[in-house]
Amino acid sequence: MGFADYIKANEKVHKAGAEVKYLFCEKEGADKLIVTFPGFTNSGKFKYRYVRTLQDVNAHRLFLLDEFGARGCYLIGHNRNFEIETVVMSLITSMLKKYGLKIDDVILQGSSKGGWMALYYGIKYRFGHVIAGGPQTKMGDFLIKENDEIKPDDQIHPFSKIRVADYIAGGHEKEDVIYLNNLLYDQIYSSPEDFPMIYIHVGSGDSHFDNHIKPFLFILDKNNIEFELDVQEYHDHNDLGIHYPIFLLNKLKSIDPKLID
Secondary structure: OOHHHHHHHHOEEEEEOEEEEEEEEOOOOOOOEEEEOOOOOOOOOOOOOOOOOOOOOOOEEEEEOOOOOOOOOOOOOOOOOOHHHHHHHHHHHHHHHHHOOOHHHEEEEEEOHHHHHHHHHHHHHOOOEEEEEOOOOOHHHHHHHOOOOOOOHHHOOOOOHHHHHHHHHOOOOHHHHHHHHHHHHHHHHHOOOOOOEEEEEEEOOOHHHHHHHHHHHHHHHHOOOOEEEEEEOOOOHHHHHHHHHHHHHHHHHHHOHHHOO
């Protein structure tokens, strides 16, 4: 059975008011849960990420799908509500209860857009570990200010990043930029204790390094929050697909040698 057929046969839906699709891979005897957040779609075809990369890891693996709006909603919600986030947390909590795991036993991971989600959920709900590759941290800047498609609303391309901002925040004006940027950064200040261990990977020339990661790490450092940064010599953000899986598996092994045979 190919991966596409496997996913089709095993995909499920979790309902808690709204609905979220997911793929769950159980590992008998495992004492860790790895939650993987998806990246952006450029075609309208929403996909799970890193299923192959994690197929041999000795952990329960939960893969989430973000098929809301034109290109996803960062698994937060629509028009400044948090209904999708509520469903995601309901799903993760149900998995912890089913397998007798604690919140510290959860490792959240993702790259780019998925890295933002891993950081957001990890910090807000104090999971054990967060592994993020080339994450955006200032969502508003990324979706709106760094977008080169500023046009009249009726001329914005259906897959423009601005459409994502509109879906989540209700618009793409200055105040919406601030709102979206603060979604992650506010979590740092809301309760600066019991943080997850944070591991971030990025390419030295990736624009996300200067625009998103350095400002974020400055705030972490300022608040004495522990993190590890891995910088590799590449420049194209799309090269995360080459470098991040290697970093991910190595970091999982360093967190718990039992995870990687």
